[in-house]
Amino acid sequence: xxxxxxxxxxxxxxxxxxxxxxxxxxxxxxxxxxxxxxxxxxxxxxxxxxxxxxxxxxxxxxxxxxxxxxxxxxxxxxxxxxxxxxxxxxxxxxxxxxxxxxxxxxxxxxxxxxxxxxxxxxxxxxxxxxxxxxxxxxxxxxxxxxxxxxxxxxxxxxxxxxxxxxxxxxxxxxxxxxxxxxxxxxxxxxxxxxxxxxxxxxxxxxxxxxxxxxxxxxxxxxxxxxxxxxxxxxxxxxxxxxxxxxxxxxxxxxxxxxxxxxxxxxxxxxxxxxxxxxxxxxx
Ligand SMILES: [Zn+2]
Numbered sequence: 328x329x330x331x332x333x334x335x336x337x338x339x340x341x342x343x344x345x346x347x348x349x350x351x352x353x354x355x356x357x358x359x360x361x362x363x364x365x366x367x368x369x370x371x372x373x374x375x376x377x378x379x380x381x382x383x384x385x386x387x388x389x390x391x392x393x394x395x396x397x398x399x400x401x402x403x404x405x406x407x408x409x410x411x412x413x414x415x416x417x418x419x420x421x422x423x424x425x426x427x428x429x430x431x432x433x434x435x436x437x438x439x440x441x442x443x444x445x446x447x448x449x450x451x452x453x454x455x456x457x458x459x460x461x462x463x464x465x466x467x468x469x470x471x472x473x474x475x476x477x478x479x480x481x482x483x484x485x486x487x488x489x490x491x492x493x494x495x496x497x498x499x500x501x502x503x504x505x506x507x508x509x510x511x512x513x514x515x516x517x518x519x520x521x522x523x524x525x526x527x528x529x530x531x532x533x534x535x536x537x538x539x540x541x542x543x544x545x546x547x548x549x550x551x552x553x554x555x556x557x558x559x560x561x562x563x564x565x566x567x568x569x570x571x572x573x574x575x576x577x578x579x580x581x582x583x584x585x586x587x588x589x590x591x592x593x594x595x596x597x598x599x600x601x602x603x604x605x606x607x608x609x610x
Contacts, residue, residue: 394485397458398430401523401602404456408518415588417552418610423578427605428486433459436485443467443492450482457512457524459485466504470495475509475530482512484524487600490579491527494598497573498532501566503539507531509595526582526599532570539563542594545586553587553609571596575609582608 390396412418430436436459440447446465454460462480463472472491474481483491498506512524520526532539546564548556554572558565568585574596575583581601586593588610 392432392434393455394430394433394436394458397456397484397523398602400456401430401458401525404517404523405601405603411518412582412608412610415610417548417550417555417587418608419552419554419575421578421607421609422605423607424605426578426607428600428602430458430486430602433485436489437461439489440485443489445488447485447488448480454482454512454524456522457482457484460512460524461485461488463488463491467491468495468499470499470504470506472506472508472527474511475507481508482524483527484512486602487511487525487527490600493577493579494574497570497577500573501532501570502534502537503532504535505533507533520582520599520601525601526597528595528597530595532567537563537566539567540594541567541586541596547585547587549587553583553585571609574598575607578607581606584608584610 390399431439437447437449440461444465445463445467447461447463450457450460450462460482461484462482466472472481472495494506507530508527509530510521510528511526513519513521515522521528530541544561544563545567546559546561553568554575558568571583571585574580579600580598581604582597582599584592584597586595588597
């Protein structure tokens with residue numbers, strides 16, 4: 328290789344290097360421009376989005392109160408539920424518009440419960456279908472409501488807890504101070520008012536000299552209405568019928584179901600309270 332050839336090669340390399348640097352510089356500046364354009368677009372979109380969101384009114388504001396949210400769930404549950412109490416022989420319906428209630432906020436209902444002197448413990452999110460689920464921890468007007476299963480908590484919706492004094496006062500007049508509850512809140516079936524904490528099943532009522540088991544002492548009347556006809560001659564049966572009929576007369580309970588209902592109700596009273604519903608049912 329002579330000197331001229333060496334100079335030619337060096338020159339060619341220098342030219343290639345300059346071209347490469349120019350290419351890199353061009354690519355870099357193109358990337359920068361693209362990045363800037365994308366960033367600017369995103370910023371504009373975000374800003375515009377925020378503006379649009381601010382302009383749309385909140386048609387369905389989120390329900391932050393858990394009791395009201397559960398009340399909303401119950402409304403949808405009621406709308407899709409088929410009425411199971413129709414066609415029951417010798418049942419009675421009554422319209423009581425004055426007794427209609429709506430689910431209240433947690434604060435309102437729990438405040439009521441405390442003012443009534445009832446000790447309660449609030450439960451958490453695992454019972455989100457139950458408006459203000461509470462475990463009732465004290466007697467109500469001198470009557471103890473206890474679960475049949477030893478040490479199990481009595482869990483109901485606050486709206487039912489605030490109405491239990493009505494039942495307590497009725498049974499107390501008949502010398503009863505303890506009400507055994509077989510079932511209150513339970514998760515299934517989801518067609519039942521138990522799953523929203525608004526129903527209780529009572530299997531046994533006890534007092535100083537009384538121990539009434541629904542399965543043994545309730546006298547069914549298959550051919551006559553529950554509160555029609557003469558009361559049973561057996562005093563224990565008479566007390567149980569009187570309790571059912573007095574609870575029915577108050578209009579507080581949407582359903583008063585006795586062993587007369589049959590079909591799985593042979594051993595208990597079922598009481599429930601149904602929001603936004605004026606109809607009362609007895610069997
Ligand atoms: Zn029940």
